[in-house]
Amino acid sequence: MAGERIKLEVQARDSLGSSEARRLRAQGLIPGVLYGAGKETQAFCVGERDLRRAITGDHGMHAILDVVVTGDGGKARHAVLKDYQLHPTKNRLLHVDLHEVRLDRPIQASVVVELVGESEGAKMGGVVSQTQREVTVEALPMSIPDRIELDIGHLQIGDSSRVSDLRAPEDVTILDDPEAVLVTVFQPRVEEEPEPVEGEEIEGEEGVEGEAAEGAEEAGEPEAEASGESGGDTEG
Numbered sequence: 001m002a003g004e005r006i007k008l009e010v011q012a013r014d015s016l017g018s019s020e021a022r023r024l025r026a027q028g029l030i031p032g033v034l035y036g037a038g039k040e041t042q043a044f045c046v047g048e049r050d051l052r053r054a055i056t057g058d059h060g061m062h063a064i065l066d067v068v069v070t071g072d073g074g075k076a077r078h079a080v081l082k083d084y085q086l087h088p089t090k091n092r093l094l095h096v097d098l099h100e101v102r103l104d105r106p107i108q109a110s111v112v113v114e115l116v117g118e119s120e121g122a123k124m125g126g127v128v129s130q131t132q133r134e135v136t137v138e139a140l141p142m143s144i145p146d147r148i149e150l151d152i153g154h155l156q157i158g159d160s161s162r163v164s165d166l167r168a169p170e171d172v173t174i175l176d177d178p179e180a181v182l183v184t185v186f187q188p189r190v191e192e193e194p195e196p197v198e199g200e201e202i203e204g205e206e207g208v209e210g211e212a213a214e215g216a217e218e219a220g221e222p223e224a225e226a227s228g229e230s231g232g233d234t235e236g
Contacts, residue, residue, distance in 0.1 A: 032096040117153030121185035
């Protein structure tokens with residue numbers, strides 16, 4: 001469960017814009033925005049290492065961040081990671097959005113569906129295809145699960161599991177369509193080898209036989225000539 005709370009100290013910033021963001025990144029700082037809970041939006045910057053440590057812990061994206069803004073009296077504002085931007089080619093954070101929440105009010109979040117077990121169909125050569133990897137849930141911030149497990153051990157070839165098959169904690173509501181398919185076990189496709197054309201086989205065989213016969217005739221002609229010449233010499 002997302003019961004972990006992580007303190008994250010950030011610095012308030014007044015200057016906005018792309019040039020200011022580039023300047024901050026050059027210093028190892030990530031620009032961000034904290035919004036929500038009916039309060040004024042707060043622009044901030046935070047050390048990239050501190051931010052990565054906060055959002056890559058055991059609870060990852062669902063950790064509750066106690067955000068402390070420098071110069072704000074040390075009071076923490078509870079928030080969750082709402083969105084982030086990565087460099088298109090480098091593994092670097094470019095921007096982060098935090099959403100302030102109240103711990104006594106439910107929020108919505110996307111939660112990973114983790115497959116557990118090996119399906120009976122896979123043991124028989126079937127292919128397991130997970131068509132949906134996340135579901136949307138609603139719960140109190142401290143009750144948002146890190147993941148929801150789905151046991152697929154009983155699935156045979158041709159079987160599917162749906163959202164309705166998930167077993168979420170009692171205080172968590174799954175908002176997705178119960179009939180939405182999450183995983184299916186397919187019969188693997190067998191590529192059939194093209195059948196040979198009978199005419200091509202016959203023609204090929206005749207060609208080989210014809211070449212062999214022709215070769216035999218050519219080999220026999222010199223023998224006949226040699227025999228005739230030899231007989232003439234004897235008779236004379």
